[in-house]
Amino acid sequence: MQTPALIPTPARRLSTQYDVNPKETTFKDLLQEMLKMQEKIEKKIEESQEKTQQNMERLFQKEMGKLRHELKEDVAQIKKEVSNVQDELKILKKENSSLKKVQDKTEAKLKKLEEAKEKLEKQQELWASKETDYQLRFRNIEEKEGENLREIIMEITTRMTNITPEEMNKEIDMTQRINSSYAKRNNVPRDILVSFCRKNVRDEINRMKAKDQPSYNGKKVIILKEFTSTSMNKRKNYYFLTDVLKKHKIKFRWERLEGIQVTYRESKFWLTSEEKARDFYRRLQKDLNLTSDTADVTELSKANHDSTRTKHKDEEGKKRDKKRPRPEPLDEEEGKKDMGPSNTGKQPPDDK
Structure with a gap:
């Protein structure tokens, strides 16, 4: 049996309200696709930014954690060192306190020794003076x-x-x-x-x-x-005054250990130190209208003191190991100023 041939039917035409231009449809699609792609890109950018920010925050927190840990270790080390320094300071303070106590005790002992030495020297000088x-x-x-x-x-x-x-x-x-x-x-x-x-x-x-x-x-x-060498050395410091007293015939006599006793205008003056002697010398300058034809009295006294200091120190170190030690001899100037002329028969009064 023969199959009948198909007869093509004409295509139905769409209504005008549904007719679309192919070009317009393609452009719109492109715009939509572009918008979608832009949205996706923006979304991915946002997601990337979020991830980057999260990663940065995690990295920052990690670094900050490390930094905090290191800072804690450094602070702990510093605290330990400060503690060690404080302990050392305490030890040093204790040692310093101990040293200060020892120093104070030593100074006190030295002071006592100096006082005892001075007392002993005065006693020896007194004994030697009594012997003379x-x-x-x-x-x-x-x-x-x-x-x-x-x-x-x-x-x-x-x-x-x-x-x-x-x-x-x-x-x-x-x-x-x-x-x-x-x-x-x-x-x-x-x-x-x-x-x-x-x-x-x-x-x-x-x-x-x-x-x-x-x-x-x-x-x-x-x-x-006869006089001890110590008293003779001390007397040299008063020569600036005794020369004036002798020149103006003012009576005076030497004290046993140091100084002079002056009889002036019916009064007696005990000049037992260089300062008192200088004050009395200035009084004589005013009373007698003396002119300073030599050095100033203070400088003169100082020079006399310095000239005998070395000899005096050497003699202080010598021990008296004999019952009657041999006194230091008088020199020419001492003999003239203290006891009178050495080559003449004239003798000064005992109070000069």
Whole structure:
């Protein structure tokens, strides 16, 4: 059986209201696609930004955590070091406190030792000064080999006093020649130092020398008081004043340890320090209208003090290991200023 042929039917035409332009449809689709793509891109950008921000926050938090951890470790280390320093400071304070206590104790002991030393030096000076109260120095007696000094002194002193030679022999304790720079410089006989057993005998001989000038072998004998080297060094600091007192015939006498006693205008003044001596010197300048033809009194006194400081320190270090130590000899200037001229028979009064 034969199949009938199909007869093509004409295509139905769409109504005009549904007719679409192909070009317009494609442009719209493109716009829609572009909008969709833009939305997707913006969405992806937002998502990327969110992820980046989250990653940055996580990274920042991680770094901050590390930084905090490191800071904590550093702070802990610093605290530990500060604690160690504080402990060391405490130890140092304790040590310093201990050292200060030890230093204070040492200073206190040194102060006591200085006071004891000063007291001992004053006591030794006083003893030495008391010892010189029994001594006299005989000058200008010719030296001879094998001489008997005791007999020479007995002969001189018995003529001056009413004491018999036998009694005088008992009164004389020691006689000896002493070296001095004065004897070497002037090529004269060395002085004879005589120690008496009783002070009143020594004082009587010292008084009689002004009334009856002693002599031996036709030569006048100079009799001088004996003083310690320490007191002689101290006296040098008062020479600026004693020279003026002698020049104007103002009476004065030396004190035992230091200073002078001045009799001025029927009053007595005890000048036992250099400062008091300088004040009194200024008073004399005003009263007597003195002109300073030499250096200022303060500078002069200071110069005298400095010139004897070295010698004084050397003598302080020496120990007295003998019962009667040999006193330091007087030099020429000391003899002239303190006890009178050395080569003449004239003797100054005892108070000068």
